[in-house]
Amino acid sequence: MEKNSCATPPSESDTSRHFLRQWIEEDLSAGKNDGTVVTRFPPEPNGWIHIGHAKAVWVDFGMAQLFHGRCHLRMDDTNPSKESEDFVEQLKKDISWLGYKWDAFFYACDMFETMWAIAEELIRRGQAYVCELSQEEWKAYRGIPTEPGRFSPYRDRSPEENLALFRKMRAGAFAEGTHCLRAKIDMASPNIHFRDPVIYRIVDLPHYRTGTAWHCYPMYDFAHPIEDALEGVTHSMCTLEFEVHRPLYDWVIDRLAEQGRLVVRNGKTIRPQQREFARLNLTYTVMSKRLLRQLVEEGYVDGWDDPRMPTVAGMRRRGYTAAAIRDLCERTGISKYKSLTDLALLEWCVRDDLNRIAQRRMAVLNPVKLIIDNLPEGEELTAEVPNNPENEQAGKRKIRCTRELWIDRDDFMEVPVKKFFRVTVGNEVRLRGACLFTCTHIVKNEAGDVTEIHGTYDPNSRGGNPSDGRKIKGTIHWVSAKYAVPFEVRLYDRLFALEDPMACPSGNFLDAVNPESMKTVTAYGEPLLAHAVPGEHYQFERVGYFTPDEHASKPNAPVFNRTVTLKDSFKKP
Numbered sequence: 001m002e003k004n005s006c007a008t009p010p011s012e013s014d015t016s017r018h019f020l021r022q023w024i025e026e027d028l029s030a031g032k033n034d035g036t037v038v039t040r041f042p043p044e045p046n047g048w049i050h051i052g053h054a055k056a057v058w059v060d061f062g063m064a065q066l067f068h069g070r071c072h073l074r075m076d077d078t079n080p081s082k083e084s085e086d087f088v089e090q091l092k093k094d095i096s097w098l099g100y101k102w103d104a105f106f107y108a109c110d111m112f113e114t115m116w117a118i119a120e121e122l123i124r125r126g127q128a129y130v131c132e133l134s135q136e137e138w139k140a141y142r143g144i145p146t147e148p149g150r151f152s153p154y155r156d157r158s159p160e161e162n163l164a165l166f167r168k169m170r171a172g173a174f175a176e177g178t179h180c181l182r183a184k185i186d187m188a189s190p191n192i193h194f195r196d197p198v199i200y201r202i203v204d205l206p207h208y209r210t211g212t213a214w215h216c217y218p219m220y221d222f223a224h225p226i227e228d229a230l231e232g233v234t235h236s237m238c239t240l241e242f243e244v245h246r247p248l249y250d251w252v253i254d255r256l257a258e259q260g261r262l263v264v265r266n267g268k269t270i271r272p273q274q275r276e277f278a279r280l281n282l283t284y285t286v287m288s289k290r291l292l293r294q295l296v297e298e299g300y301v302d303g304w305d306d307p308r309m310p311t312v313a314g315m316r317r318r319g320y321t322a323a324a325i326r327d328l329c330e331r332t333g334i335s336k337y338k339s340l341t342d343l344a345l346l347e348w349c350v351r352d353d354l355n356r357i358a359q360r361r362m363a364v365l366n367p368v369k370l371i372i373d374n375l376p377e378g379e380e381l382t383a384e385v386p387n388n389p390e391n392e393q394a395g396k397r398k399i400r401c402t403r404e405l406w407i408d409r410d411d412f413m414e415v416p417v418k419k420f421f422r423v424t425v426g427n428e429v430r431l432r433g434a435c436l437f438t439c440t441h442i443v444k445n446e447a448g449d450v451t452e453i454h455g456t457y458d459p460n461s462r463g464g465n466p467s468d469g470r471k472i473k474g475t476i477h478w479v480s481a482k483y484a485v486p487f488e489v490r491l492y493d494r495l496f497a498l499e500d501p502m503a504c505p506s507g508n509f510l511d512a513v514n515p516e517s518m519k520t521v522t523a524y525g526e527p528l529l530a531h532a533v534p535g536e537h538y539q540f541e542r543v544g545y546f547t548p549d550e551h552a553s554k555p556n557a558p559v560f561n562r563t564v565t566l567k568d569s570f571k572k573p
Contacts, residue, residue, distance in 0.1 A: 003507050004167065015208040017205065018333075018334055019277075019334065019336065020059070020063060020235075020237060020275060020277060020334055020528055021063070021066065021500060023235070023275055024037055024063065026347060027234070027235070027273075028067070028473060031267075031268075032234070033234040033265070033268060033270050033271070034265045034266045034267075034268035034270070036040060036069060036070075036234060036265065036270075037063070037067040037068075037069030037070070037072045037234055037235060038064070038070045038071075038072070038074070038231070038232055038233045038234045038235070038270075039060045039061070039063055039064045039069065039070070039072070039233065039234075039235050039236075039237060040060060040071065040072040040074050040227075040228065040231065040236065041056060041057055041060040041061065041071065041072070041073055041074070041095070042074040042075075042076040042108075042224070043075065043076065043078045043091055043100075044075070044077065044078075044079065044083065044084040045077055045083045045084065045085075045087035045088045045091060045208075046079070046081075046083045046084075046087060046289065047074050047082070047087060047289040047292065047304070048087070048090055048091075048094070048292075048304040048305070048312070048313055048314075049091060049094050049095070049311065049312050050287060050289075050292065050310045050311045050312065051240075051280060051282060051285075051287075051310045051311075051312070051315065051325065051328075051346070052279050052280045052281065052282075052310075052526055053312070054098060054280075054288045054312055054325050054329065055056060055279065055280035055329050056237075056239065056279070057095055057098055057100060058326060058329040058330075059237055059277060059324075059329075059334060060237055061100040061102075063235070063237065064103075067203055067373040068119040069234075070103035070104065070338075071100075071102055071103055071276055072102060072103060072104045072105070072106060072231055072233065073091075073092070073095065073102035073104075073105050073195060074105070074106040074107070074108060074227060074231070075106070075107045075108060075109075075369050076090070076108050076220065076221045076223070076224065076227070076235070077107060077108050077109050077207070077208070077209065078108050078109070078217050078218050078219070078220060078553055079203065079217065079220075080203060080205045080206060080207040080208065080217065081203065081205055082293075083207070083208050084208050085208055085209070090304075090313065090400075092482050093313075094114070094311075094312040094313055094316075097312065097316060097322055098245075098312065098322050098325065098326070098519075099322050099323075099326065104231070106227070106231060106498045107209060108223055108227055109207060109210050111223075111226065111227060111230060112210065112214060112217075112218075114226070115218050115222070115223060115226055116170070118226060118255075118256065118259065119166070119199065119200060119218070119222075119259065120163060120166065121259055122183070122199075122255060123159050123162045123163050123166060123181075124159050124163070125159075125258075126159060126184065127183065127184050127255060128162070128181055128182060128183050128184055128199065129152070129154060129155055129156075129157050129162050129179075129182055129184055130154065130157065130161075130162045130165040130166055130169070130180070130181055130182075131152045131154045131155075131179070131180055131182045131196075131198075132154055132178060132179055132524075133152055133153075133154070134152055134177060135177065136179075138152075142187075142192065142195050142196075143187075143195070144192075145190050145191070145192055146190070148187060148188035149187040149188070149195050150187065151184070151187055152196065155182075155184065155196070162181075163180065166181055166200070166551040169181070169200065169215065169216045170215060170216055171215065172204060172215035174202060175202070175204070176201075176202045176203065176204055177202070178202070179202060180198045180200060180201045180202070181198070181199050181200035181201075181216075182196045182197065182198055182199065183196060183199050183222070183248075183251070184196060185197070185248075185251060187299060189247075191244060191247055192269075193221070193244055193245055193247070193248055194247050194248060194251075197219070197221060197222075197248060198219055199219050199220065199221070200216050200217065200218055200222070200224035201216060201217065201219060202215060202216045203215070203216065203217050203245075219246055221248050221249070221252075222252060224236075224249065224257065225249045225250075225253050225254065225256070225272065225274075227274055228272040229253060229256050229261065229262055229263065229270075229271075230261070230263070231263075232263040232265065232270045233270075233272045234270060234271075234272060234273070235273060235275070235531065236249075236270075236272050236273065236274040236275075237274075237275055237276070237277060238274060238275075238276050238277075239276060239277065239278070239279040240276045240277065240278050240279065240336070240338060242274070242276055243276040246274050249274045250274075253272060257269075257271070259434070261336065266350045275337065276277070276336070277334050277336065278334075278335045278336060278338050278339060279338075280328075280329070280332060280339070280341060281339070281340050281341060282310065282340070282341050282342075282343050282345045282346065283340060283341070283342050283344075283499040283500065284343045284494040284495065284496045284497075284498070284499060284501075285310045285343065285494075285495060285496060285501070286310075286496075286501055286502065286509060287310065291509065292304070292309065292310075292311070293512075295309070295495075295510075298510070300510065300513055301495070305317050306489070307319075307492050307549075307561050308375060308492055308493075308494075308495040308517050308518065311512070312325075313500070317518055317549065317550055317551075317561065318492060318547070318561050318562075318563050319350075319354075319537060319545060319547030319561055319562075319563030319564075320346075320350050320563060321353045321354065321357075321537070323353045324346070324350040324352070324353040324354075325346075325349075325350040327344060327352070327353065328341075328346045328349045331345065331349065332345070338474065338499070340381050340499075343368070343494065347564050350545070350563060350564050351545065351564055354537050354539065354545045354563065354564075355390060355539070356390050356391065357388075357391075357537055358388065358537040358538055358539040358545055359387050359388060359536070359538050359539070359540050360385070360387055360388055360389070360393065360401070360537070360538070360539050360541055361387065361525060361528060361529055361540060361541070362409050362432065362477040362478060362479050362525065362526055362540065362541050363477075363479065363523050363524065363525035363526070363529065363540040363541075363543065363546075364406045364407060364477070364478065364479055364484075364523060364524045364525070365408065365489055365491075365521050365523045365543060366408050366409045366410060366521070367406040367407070367408070367409065367412065367431055367523070367524055368402060368406070368407060368408075368409040368412060368450060368451070368452075368453060369405070369406065369451065369452045369453065369481065370404070370405045370406070370407045370423075370437075370452075370453045370454075370455075370457065370478065370515075371403060371404050371405075371452055371453070371454050371455075372401075372403050372404075372437065372455065372457050373440070373454055373455065373456055374457060375401075375402070375403045375457060375458040376403070377403055379394055379403070380401060381400075381401035381434050381435055381457075381462055382398055382399065382400050382401070382404055383398070383399055383401075383433045383434060383462070383463050383464075384396040384398055384399075385397060385399055385432075385433045386398065397526075397528065398569055399433050399434070399526065400480055400481045400483055401431065401433075401434035401435065401478070401480060402480040402483070403482065404480075404481040404482065405431070405479065405481055406478060406479050406480075406481055406524045407423065407453070407476055407478045408476070408477070408478070408542075408543075409450075409475070411423050411476045412424065412439075412442075412450065412453055414442065414450065415478070421473040421474035422474045422476055422477065423437075423439050423453060423474075424439060425439050425440070425441065425442065426438070426439065426440075427439060427474070428458075428472060428474075429472065429474040429475065429476055430461075430464045430472045430474065430475040430476070431457075431464065431465065431475075431476065431478050432476065432477050432478065432541065433463065433464055433476055434457075434462075434463070434464060434478070435457040435458060435459075435461045435462055435463070435464060436458045436461035436464065436472060437455050437456070437458075438455050438456055438457075438458075439453055439454070440454055440455045440456060441454050441455075442454065452484070476542070477526055477534070477540075477541045477542050477543075479524050479526055481524075483526075483527050484524035484525060484526070484527070485524070485525055485526075485527050485529060485530040485536040486522055486523070486524055487522070487523060487525060487530070487557070487558055487559065487560060488521075488522060488523075488552070488559045488560070489520070489521050489522070489523045489531065489546070489559075489560045489562065490518060490519075490520050490549065490559065490561050490562065491518065491519040491520070491562045492517065492518050492561060492562050492563075493514060493516060493517050493518070494514055494517060495513065495514060495517050496509075496512045496513060496514055496517075497512055497513070497514040497515075499512075523560075525540070529558065529560075530556050530557070530558070530559075531556065532548045532553075532558045533548055533553070533558070534547070534548045534549065534550035534553055535547070535548075535550075536548060537563070538560075539566075542566070543565075543566070544562055544564060544565040544566050545562070545563040545564050545565075545566075546560040546561060546562055546563060547560065547561055547563055548560055548561075549561050
């Protein structure tokens with residue numbers, strides 16, 4: 001079972017990959033923030049985190065580690081529509097599994113009263129006002145980036161009138177969409193987000209922690225810098241889509257400074273700053289929580305932790321390792337530019353890690369009977385084979401070759417193609433760890449399907465090595481028909497058949513779902529596999545990497561998920 005180790009921080013292998021490191025180093029050299037580094041990872045608890053969030057986790061926690069600082073975990077729960085404590089617990093579980101520990105934990109909703117007081121002070125200072133324009137009306141007033149917008153007709157209300165209306169919003173006196181609180185900033189700014197943005201809106205829904213105490217809630221762009229400031233965060237790292245929001249972030253921080261609300265540590269004012277980096281995007285998947293939720297709710301996958309999902313929980317269930325995910329983050333690095341990472345790189349990282357840690361076993365997924373005619377009934381060929389040739393400490397296991405075996409049907413060809421070195425009539429092959437076998441004849445059923453493969457073994461080749469030293473080109477895996485255990489195997493592949501599902505010609509990403517993304521077969525494997533438990537990793541020799549499913553497996557009756565094939569076998573359309 002994989003153990004969480006201390007995760008490694010982002011590397012410093014080249015300049016383009018660590019501009020965040022340079023930024024923090026410059027701040028420390030200048031003596032900012034009392035020489036401290038405090039970062040945060042602030043997910044909204046409205047879904048399960050995915051591989052893209054894992055990259056952000058790696059950045060936020062890793063940079064704190066690199067500078068011997070602190071990283072906070074904060075639930076940015078300012079939108080009650082889809083948030084829940086169940087999501088909170090899942091987020092904690094996933095982040096812990098990735099190998100990280102937070103230094104402090106916060107709920108944004110615990111700061112609601114403080115946020116409200118800050119908003120009221122903005123109103124008193126003439127820096128915010130209650131607006132009654134609808135969203136459609138506001139679009140006309142806001143204008144376009146190349147032309148100044150128009151002032152809301154409610155912009156010049158008195159602070160007293162705005163305070164009264166704002167408090168009515170809190171009390172639930174108004175319907176959703178009828179009133180909002182806007183920051184009074186700059187209607188001529190080329191940054192559309194800076195034109196009197198909404199900082200409070202009415203959402204008449206109960207909150208999973210505060211219940212019905214609130215009828216309006218702060219917007220993310222208002223709440224986020226406040227949370228950072230109150231926590232004493234020094235370096236707020238976000239993905240690139242928040243770059244255009246940075247002026248508003250700084251505006252809020254400036255207002256907090258005016259109100260005397262910034263944290264002071266050892267006489268030094270802690271002023272949070274925001275910088276942005278490119279998010280991790282993978283081929284053959286989607287990263288939007290909204291789209292992932294659609295896949296779940298419309299039954300295209302079996303829940304958020306379906307092994308085909310890019311969620312951390314789904315990848316863990318499939319058998320991906322935390323080390324492999326961190327390795328992917330390291331290899332893709334930190335960049336300011338959008339890019340698309342080939343899913344094959346993640347799969348390579350998974351193979352690389354599993355090759356070192358996975359126990360080897362033999363299993364046959366598409367069985368056909370092989371009979372060694374000159375091996376008497378009851379006689380067995382035994383051998384010891386390594387559990388992992390990459391790790392001597394993994395030890396060895398005994399395998400038992402009997403008269404009747406199961407081999408993979410793909411390892412036999414009645415009319416062999418060129419360079420087919422596996423089982424065919426008259427050809428000699430190595431039965432992995434057992435002996436050399438030569439096929440003499442086959443048996444078919446009425447439909448013409450091969451049901452039995454017959455042949456003889458060389459008694460002077462026990463262990464698979466002939467005494468005369470002759471070279472054998474083909475080696476196949478097998479399991480004893482007498483001792484093999486049957487079990488279910490789920491053959492997972494990529495969820496989408498297109499590199500970019502959003503570019504599906506139909507315009508609907510769901511039409512790009514790969515119909516072959518999961519197949520189920522009954523396999524035969526070594527008897528030791530009956531005792532496999534979730535969290536363990538196995539290489540089925542010559543087949544791929546597998547792990548017992550954490551939901552479907554039962555004691556002595558595992559259900560195996562294919563983590564990844566031994567090589568990239570996906571055919572691009």
